[in-house]
Amino acid sequence: MTDPFREAQPEKPAPKAVISRVSLYLRQLENLQRFGHKTISSSQLGSLLGINDAQVRKDLAHFGPFGHPGIGYQIEELIPILRGILGIDRVWKTALIGLGNLGRALLRYRGFRGRGFQVIALFDTDPKKIGQTHAGLTVHSLQELPTVAAELGIQLAILTVPAEVAQAVADLAITSGIQGILNFAPAPLNLPETTALVSVDLSTQLEQLAYKVLTAHAGQIPPHE
Amino acid sequence: MTDPFREAQPEKPAPKAVISRVSLYLRQLENLQRFGHKTISSSQLGSLLGINDAQVRKDLAHFGPFGHPGIGYQIEELIPILRGILGIDRVWKTALIGLGNLGRALLRYRGFRGRGFQVIALFDTDPKKIGQTHAGLTVHSLQELPTVAAELGIQLAILTVPAEVAQAVADLAITSGIQGILNFAPAPLNLPETTALVSVDLSTQLEQLAYKVLTAHAGQIPPHE
């Protein structure tokens, strides 16, 4: 019933919360390795990230028995396993759609390239932007998305377009064969089950912060200043 | 036991998940108002956002009985209530720390200003950047944070600095009297209980997307390409 040649992957997709912690574990392990550490226990790793030790063990055990009782986890051994689980052990061909301020900033963001996300095509609808060059790439008209995506084999899209057009652009991306969208537009997107979607909603985040400040200092801030 | 003059605020802070949905409700209500709608039921609002109707009612009832049985919620009435709950019915004096690509992009991001978050001071450590002007503001040396923050009454900070220095800069922000931090550095921050923290981790988000694509097309993508 078990296939020894299969990759370390769960039977069912692990809960979303588990996966976001796996990202944190990986980054922490990479930092530890940089400082010469060889092994780490679940309680050490957890306390660095503010996570319960049982949770660390349970999260990792989801994917296989990677730990060594009495010793902990081998950092060098665990890193490539986690990279494989997350799917960042390969190159992801990515398009950036929308070259406003945020789009241009993300294009230069180093955190992406180092994780295997390679932006290889740019798209916009603004005639003034089409034809411009950013980070060595020429901006295409959005109309060209289907042909360019097919030609280059684009898999992911980073969406930094206005909320009003986000759904239409996402629809076009999907008919162009794109498998996953990282959405920065503050709009709820309706996509088919087969397409992966992660949304990053910056204004919502700031609202969370305002609420937290208000409740942390409950009563100390006048209601309207 | 109940004080009729008190603002619509919960006894205890509502769960984090509730608050992020309240942000979504508010934005959807603002859109509906723009299109002339007057009332909306929990099931209509929920289906626009992919949220269960009972959850919508429960989330809102957390803060008070704002609905009208048989009718739904008055959009015009609910919007200012939600703005008050989130704390975006006022101006938040905000500093931006770190003028790299992401920082400069966020400075121009329209989603912030419209929500009451006003960036009124910029800080960096790079001598080449100090003294520059962005969006009409002069970049201060980070050393000046305590004095400038006190002088201007800065309440929030947006942190777009490298991960290695994030903790030190956050510590300085807190001793400068800043009450809340929106952190974009990919590092876990350790802050006192009294300081509010929201972290936005962009590389983690892309990793979530890669994992989702992988599991959505389980087995259809070769393990290494």
Add this chain to the structure above:
DNA sequence: TAGATTGTTAATCGATTAACAATC
């Protein structure tokens, strides 16, 4: 009134934590 919809209780579901035998 009849129909619609709320606020809330109870039921369900899922996620986190504690505890501990098994292992090195």
Add this chain to the structure above:
DNA sequence: TAGATTGTTAATCGATTAACAATC
């Protein structure tokens, strides 16, 4: 061996959903 730490089961906690009397 003794001490440390895993993987996992059971207990706890919290969040979501269903159901429905109360209300307009």
